[in-house]
Amino acid sequence: MSISFTVNGKTHKVSEQLDMPLLWYLRDHIDLKGTKFGCGIGQCGACTVHMDGHAIRSCSITLGLLEGKEIKTIEGLSDKVEQAVQTAWKKIDVPQCGYCQSGQIMAASALLKKNPKPTDEDINNVMTNICRCGTYVRIRKAIHEAAD
């Protein structure tokens, strides 16, 4: 069985190790290290990427489930909303240690595409990624900034 999907617009075909989590494939097989490993059990959000425009946790989906899917990682961010999020992140100076931030940015850009003017409550409901430095206030501020 062969599985075909795209990562940042480039087609990938895999036929072995189909039970491998996408996160492992991204980091160890195609050298996209911007997506981070945190918990490995779908809890922390450090590994967040987009699949068909939705934020998903790449540690919790295997290659065998990706037929026809479009995956986007932090390295592939390019459209207007995604650029606005990156600009806002820099302007607000969101990161502290920075480890979780690529996942936060992926989650925030997926949120803004579905809800261009989220309230604090909307943000709190959707942004479930964990930040051990506690940058949540700046993350909320940057999302509002990017929404303007």
Ligand code: FES
């Ligand atoms: Fe995937 Fe924590 S590493 S959710």
